[in-house]
Amino acid sequence: MDCDLKEKARQLRGDIMRSLFLAHSGHPGGSLSCVEILVSLYYNEVMDYDPKSPRKPDRDRFVLSKGHACPALYAVLADRGFFPREDLWRLRKIDSHLQGHPDMNKTPGVDYNAGSLGQGMAVASGMALAGKHAGASYKVYTLIGDGEMQEGIVWEAAMSAANYKLDNFTVLLDHNGCQIDGFNRDVMDVGDPMKKFAAFGFDCVEVDGHDIDAVTAALKAPVSGKPKFICCETVKGKGVSFMENVPGWHGKAVDEDSYKQAMKELGVDIDG
Numbered sequence: 301m302d303c304d305l306k307e308k309a310r311q312l313r314g315d316i317m318r319s320l321f322l323a324h325s326g327h328p329g330g331s332l333s334c335v336e337i338l339v340s341l342y343y344n345e346v347m348d349y350d351p352k353s354p355r356k357p358d359r360d361r362f363v364l365s366k367g368h369a370c371p372a373l374y375a376v377l378a379d380r381g382f383f384p385r386e387d388l389w390r391l392r393k394i395d396s397h398l399q400g401h402p403d404m405n406k407t408p409g410v411d412y413n414a415g416s417l418g419q420g421m422a423v424a425s426g427m428a429l430a431g432k433h434a435g436a437s438y439k440v441y442t443l444i445g446d447g448e449m450q451e452g453i454v455w456e457a458a459m460s461a462a463n464y465k466l467d468n469f470t471v472l473l474d475h476n477g478c479q480i481d482g483f484n485r486d487v488m489d490v491g492d493p494m495k496k497f498a499a500f501g502f503d504c505v506e507v508d509g510h511d512i513d514a515v516t517a518a519l520k521a522p523v524s525g526k527p528k529f530i531c532c533e534t535v536k537g538k539g540v541s542f543m544e545n546v547p548g549w550h551g552k553a554v555d556e557d558s559y560k561q562a563m564k565e566l567g568v569d570i571d572g
Contacts, residue, residue: 305343305512308379309335313539314568315375315388321559323392326400329549331372333476333509333534334443338376340515341441348438351381354408360438363424366445366474367401367414368551374398374407382409418451420444421471425461428469428527441519443472447479449490455500461527462501469527470519471502474509476536480550497529509534540565 312335320326341347347360364373371391378385383397390396397406401414412423424442431438448454461469473493481487490496498504503523507514509532518530536550537543540562554562563570 305339308343309339309512310539310566311568312339312372312375312379314563314566315378315385316371317540317554317559317562317566317568318570319371319374319388319391319398321554321556322389325392325553326371327368327551328371328540328543328554329536329546329551330366330369330445330474330476332538332540332543333536334366334369334372334474334532335538336510336512337443337472337474337515337532337534338372340512340519342376342380344512344516344519346516346519347441349380349409351409354382358436358438361411361424361427361440363412363420363427363440363442364402364410364414365412365420365424365442366417366448367420369443369445369474370398370400370402370414373402373410377407377409380409383407416451417445417448418453418457421448422453422457422460424471425457425466425469425527428461428466429464431468432464432466439468439470441470441472443474445479446473446475446477446484446490446493447487449473449493450484450488458497458500458502458527465525466527467523467525470530471497471527472515472530472532474534475531476534477545479547481547483547493529493531497531502527502529504529504531506531506533508532510538 402410428440503526543549
């Protein structure tokens with residue numbers, strides 16, 4: 301793994317934790333689990349985007365379908381220059397453009413208004429289909445959660461994407477095994493995502509979701525005639541020992557003691 305990007309992931313986790321602590325609300329677990337996935341997309345010459353022109357027509361699109369993990373996306377967008385880093389400390393404040401789910405009408409770099417789980421994947425597949433019809437060169441990427449796979453709309457979108465041979469469309473799964481009510485296996489077992497997406501007609505690959513090189517290689521691998529599915533095996537709350545693999549940290553507010561301990565483990569200054 302590129303040492304600079306590994307360090308970048310650590311810094312981003314610090315920004316995520318600080319923004320959540322100052323907000324006194326939010327979703328730590330799923331934000332921390334998807335950091336390397338976002339780093340692979342935004343730092344490794346995978347996506348074509350321009351912070352100075354966030355709505356340029358030929359940009360690649362990214363849809364955060366698991367919208368509650370937006371603190372991770374916000375941290376990346378700020379670091380890439382879409383808006384000032386200081387905006388992160390206003391997360392979830394009434395007058396902030398950074399709310400608990402992303403809003404493309406308020407936040408530069410956001411391509412989708414996240415809401416009910418499952419809808420993002422359907423919207424992203426529609427974006428990819430629109431690109432095909434228009435003969436556009438852009439690609440569309442979406443990040444979904446494994447609890448989100450319990451939504452029927454995910455499978456309608458998967459069927460549609462395969463039917464229309466959307467090889468400009470990539471679905472990344474943050475497969476951390478947890479959701480708000482507990483472990484996926486105890487709530488509603490989602491089974492083997494690789495077998496399911498392959499059965500729907502996707503080109504599928506499984507990677508360590510915290511290995512930036514592996515995720516990047518999967519993103520850059522060529523595909524012909526099929527949409528791509530990348531199953532990223534991750535750890536809920538990655539990087540903070542007492543949050544790792546603990547479903548209770550899905551949407552738990554970060555208190556001062558937890559914040560100080562998390563930042564100490566991450567090796568990040570609590571004052572930013």
